[in-house]
Amino acid sequence: MNKELLIGGKSCASYGSNHLLPARTAEGAPDQYSAYEGASAPPFELMENGMKNTGDKSGQANQLALQEHEEFSPCQTELNTVYVSEQDIKEALLQYVSSKCFYRTAPAKHMKVQNLIPLNTYRYHLETFTEHRETHRASELYKGGFVDSCAVAPPPALWEIEVDPPPLFTDCEMHIPVPHTYSVEHCPNCKGRGRTECTSCNGTGKKTCSACNGSGTTDQADFNICSFCGGSGTVCCFMCGGNGWLKCYRCSGSGILLFHTELTITWKNNRTEHVVDKNSGFPVYRLQEVTGKGIFTDEHSLVYPIVNFPESSINEGSRACIEQHKMQFALESRILRQKQTVELVPVSKVEYEWKGKLHSFYVFGNEKKVYAKDYPGECCCTII
Template identity: 35%
Template sequence: MTEEVAREALLSFVDSKCCYSSTVAGDLVIQELKRQTLCRYRLETFSESRISEWTFQPFTNHSVDGPQRGASPRLWDIKVQGPPMFQEDTRKFQVPHSSLVKECHKCHGRGRYKCSGCHGAGTVRCPSCCGAKRKAKQSRRCQLCAGSGRRRCSTCSGRGNKTCATCKGEKKLLHFIQLVIMWKNSLFEFVSEHRLNCPRELLAKAKGENLFKDENSVVYPIVDFPLRDISLASQRGIAEHSAALASRARVLQQVSQGGGAIWL
């Protein structure tokens, strides 16, 4: 790195700060430039996991894909179109032949339930006169309720009941097994030892020369890399991802890359 490049980098940093002086940065005397090579290793693993759960929705008298049409397939036998590699996503699907219809448990098959605001009466006590029909110390009747002491319930609009929010008034629910598929990226990063007083997150963003890259359904640890720490980091990263994902997900693709030869 030359002095001109270093000064341009400093001025660019100063310009990004609202209260820093570019004049001071421009006049700064650079006495010495030290450079150090850093090596960085990065492993990215794209995996797919599947879980199943019972759920329900209002039944609208459509055809029911239940057990009478056959046995439900196993979770990993269900074919779906996934997202592009290394693009995280979550999708939900109805498992074939798992549906059954039941009476709504919330309204007990009535489609409506008693309003909790008026307890089915359709009216509530007038908030102005508190049901006394007249305001305190006044002889004339309450104008808000016209002297009735009651007001129409605003919760149910005076009907005394409300449409069941669970079955949407359909009285029945369609229960089925729902498949939840999650595509996720797992990341492992390692930066070789250094004596720079620089936050690790900034070093991770530094640009440099890419020395190697391996992308496949399964990648293997690096062997005989000039810096032994990078070889050990690749072994550790692959082992960690394998242990974390082996019991709950399937690895679809991995990218192993590193080197960088970052000069600072």
């Protein structure tokens, strides 16, 4: 069976995988989330440092609160940490200013840093790797020989056809002819005649003479006969050679075609992002340009919402993203794998003094990119 695998527009060899879920997963996926409402990480009750006092309920609550504090306090510490030094700040701003055509470098070189405010934030990603299948009718020239029709064997169902999926979380597409779906039929373009009516002359084989406009003469006064059409006012159609018909381009004149059902399999990595917005004045969409520090990764056939994360917005964002992907993909596609990650993205607000005035800008991401909306060294140039 011929298979064509396209990755990034290029043909390549197919790959194997042990993560392929059975077809029933797609049908039952919406119900699997309701079977378990826990966290991706183990709940605190099952951790090594679980509650010791099981008799006193108030003691249990206090111990649980203490465990939560001990478990997530490193994250909170990192959230309130400045990841850039004053030297890093000056270098980042100088590089940013140097990339601008009309920015002076003097403020970046001689500014006095007054304050560094950590505005680090969390970013959540959900990736859902799906497989979607659909079929359509395809045709090719029939040159005789064996026809693998439904009389040979019943055609397989859509999800019964086994294929080797690509590497996980990789977008690609495969085209496969479905076995036992071949049939020889009349060409729909020419209706089995092997030829089609010439559209240039509408099947007449003749066209109006362009030299005399169909009059047959070149001079109305002397009634000179047109030398191009011999006085008939029409000439032979160049497209069909005067017979009014053309050979059918689709069946190459045979009048029949070999039809089959073509299966198209599309693998797609669907990605959704949720960023905690602290309303600090920094545009969070700029975080798409940078990377952060990974602090949590969870990959399974189906992941479950995160709970007990110190930032409640991540818990809510995780649940909303998973529910969105479940509703969007589970009914029409098969979910092969899911992965969710949480990053700590460094963001620092820098307040500095230049010529007696206070200004600010932001340094963000592991790449130490700069966002400076009101840079004091911007030149006002007018092009005449």
